[in-house]
Amino acid sequence: MSVDRSSTVGTASLEETALALVRGKGILAADESMGTIKKRFDPIGVESTEENRRSYRGMLFEAEGAEEFVSGVILFDETIRQKDSEGTPFPELLAGKGIIPGIKVDKGTKPLAGGEAGEKITEGLDGLRPRLAEYRSLGARFAKLRTVYSIGDDLPSDYCVEANSHVQAYYAALCVEQGIVPIVEPEVLMDGDHSIDGCYDTTLRVLTSVFSRLALYRVPLPQILLKTNMILSGADASERAEVEEVAKRTLECFHEVLPPELPGVVFLSGGQSEEEATAHLNAINRQAGGEAPWHLSFSYGRALQASALEAWRGSAANLSAGQEAYLHRAKLNAAAVHGSYSPEMEG
Ligand code: 13P
Secondary structure, three states: OOOOOOOOOOHHHHHHHHHHHHOOOEEEEOOOOHHHHHHHHHHHOOOOOHHHHHHHHHHHHHOOOHHHOEEEEEEOHHHHOOEOOOOOEHHHHHHHOOOEEEEEOOOOEEEOOOOOOOOEEEOOOOOHHHHHHHHHHOOOOEEEEEEEEOOEOOEOOHHHHHHHHHHHHHHHHHHHHOOOEEEEEEEEOOOOOOOHHHHHHHHHHHHHHHHHHHHHOOOOHHHOEEEEOOOOOOOOOOOOOOHHHHHHHHHHHHHHHOOOOOOEEEEOOOOOOHHHHHHHHHHHHHHHOOOOOOEEEEEEOHHHHHHHHHHHOOOHHHHHHHHHHHHHHHHHHHHHHOOOOOHHHHO
16 A cells, blocks of 8 residues: 555545554554663663664664554654665655554653642643644654553542643644544553552543543544553552453453544553563454454554564664564564464464
């Protein structure tokens, strides 16, 4: 599939793009901010220079055959302007393979003024309209903005939930106006020792608020995607729910709150291991049995890149090993979208 480079911004094309992103394949989130990419490079002893970031991401984008499993890639502001070793801009390289270029547009999370300790608001709405127009001219056909919510005794507050829903819904309205598919990404963080019920209740509350704002702000749901967390026990919970329970509770929560007009959900991995993220996605699709109104796919950062980073370790000699590791994860996650993954495929 080639990317529409014309300036015609039609309703149909946003709907088609949204569907193309979730149907049978998933998204690589390669949009780490400067702080986050440094955190990924530090453990493998690679300095976060512009050139190292370019070579690393180029390795992923040039991986041959990734388009069989990967529908789109989320880029960072620096990356959308970078080129491969032959001088082809990254968005063009991806579009040439039939992979849809996307862009992270949030400017990170900041303390929520007057909120509970630790609560965050996502910045990035100021000046967003012209930034979206520029990103579209650089080849982006979809965007992402992430808001975060911690689970705690009194957290998240209604204020935190509502303020971030405003950010998500107005961002989505601007994207649609500018001919870009918005990925609305509310992430309930896995940090903490809460039970799976705690995650269920908070996720339900957050998604209810987000979808009510999206309706109020007149955002056409067939033109957007939701990126969110699975319903999981906290990372430090004493008893963590098993794979089938995670899948069951995730589907239950979605059936309670997600409108059927939404074309799809792409999950974030949120700190799960590569294997867990794949096994959970597979169980979700198996249990859904093709009957859910939404496509259920992935938009993983860490769960698509952890072993690729480890194989690469900053050396040009390891580029093909890094690509192999990335393609392996991409293939297994695409299998999970079809519910046809099994742990034996891990190899
Ligand atoms: P993880 O899959 O590493 O959570 O990253 C996905 C993402 O894009 C977070 O915004």
